[in-house]
């Protein structure tokens with residue numbers, strides 16, 4: 036066997052080798068060994084084809100580094116019916132800027148092919164622990180470590196049992212035992228399997244081991260006529276959670292702060308099937324609750340009927356009417372900060388029907404309205420347990436600033452976030468908001484603090500930052 040001295044190689048090749056070795060975290064000598072082994076196992080090269088040029092050699096091996104510094108997600112696909120959804124998950128993760136590398140169990144390959152996963156991920160799909168191509172440098176350890184997050188979808192009952200007991204008899208379980216990276220598990224199985232005492236024990240053990248869990252959801256199963264909890268969370272939900280887990284931790288500027296947020300419309304019954312409502316989507320209040328929780332606050336969100344998922348790490352309580360909302364708000368006290376972003380109905384029907392009002396009745400039924408409790412004013416004027424900072428929202432269609440100032444004075448809140456909801460603004464139900472912040476301490480001639488048009492997420496983050504500043508200022512002066 037011929038020997039090779041790196042020192043004697045051309046300078047250009049040495050430079051390319053050093054760069055490639057640095058990128059893959061190996062010594063130059065080990066990198067040469069890897070290149071030779073790859074060459075020997077590549078049929079065209081073994082048969083005498085042209086060797087790689089220095090610039091080709093300097094390219095990182097695709098299975099070592101994510102191009103452009105994108106976060107790397109290793110997606111382990113288990114052997115369940117929901118495996119077909121994992122192909123969509125690859126796309127969703129890529130949409131969020133992730134570099135995805137797939138690993139399939141032997142059972143998974145009965146449901147989807149490694150070829151499909153490779154084609155969608157643009158990278159070889161790994162299947163075999165004893166694959167000499169990837170194991171010449173302990174590939175399972177590299178796969179375990181060289182990623183920012185490991186997602187298992189679908190996580191079968193069998194995979195969870197093996198994880199909970201520390202098995203490592205195939206590539207997926209060996210990676211999971213060898214990893215020091217965060218792991219997100221998306222279980223999918225028949226409801227009987229999910230509810231089995233053994234699965235429950237394994238899930239509890241995995242939670243104790245610090246494994247994050249998403250789903251399973253309730254619904255119809257693939258097996259005809261079966262329904263219950265066991266459906267894999269939707270790819271979009273899993274990708275969103277993965278993106279959250281990949282985000283660098285935010286500074287916990289609201290750590291130790293108890294916060295209450297209201298959101299959405301209220302529904303005021305006319306009879307058991309009809310109600311008075313408004314166009315509020317709840318998006319702004321949900322975004323504030325999520326941003327506050329991200330900043331470390333202990334958040335309770337009380338929401339009217341909306342079509343939004345509970346924000347992560349937020350205690351979410353769903354209500355129907357203004358009176359229900361006030362009741363839950365009072366139960367949530369004491370808090371340090373209360374943000375009233377809900378569009379609470381001003382009136383309710385005094386004579387709401389106990390039965391459906393019939394169209395056949397001679398006259399149109401007269402709807403008598405009475406005023407609802409004013410949640411913002413009630414809490415702002417509490418003699419005891421008043422939150423230190425009470426923030427109201429004023430949705431106005433005209434005279435925005437004047438109306439918002441008079442609302443601040445009338446209700447007794449500390450701040451008012453005024454937003455223009457005039458027709459054509461697109462705020463109600465939309466994703467953007469134009470906000471003016473008016474505070475009690477502003478002198479009367481003070482120009483309102485106008486924020487540029489922002490997404491509701493950005494409004495939420497800005498408001499959370501302002502609240503953190505105010506709390507800091509207050510604790511410095513007290």
Ligand SMILES: Cc1cc2nc3c(=O)[nH]c(=O)nc-3n(C[C@H](O)[C@H](O)[C@H](O)COP(=O)(O)O)c2cc1C
Pocket residue numbers: 112113114115116117140141142143190191192193194223224225228
């Ligand atoms: C048609 C079919 C569908 C299956 N679906 C599931 C499932 O949804 N969830 C599950 O936990 N197991 C399911 N199984 C059983 C697993 O495939 C089996 O436990 C296998 O050993 C799992 O291997 P793995 O965990 O290594 O992927 C299914 C089996 C078959 C034949």
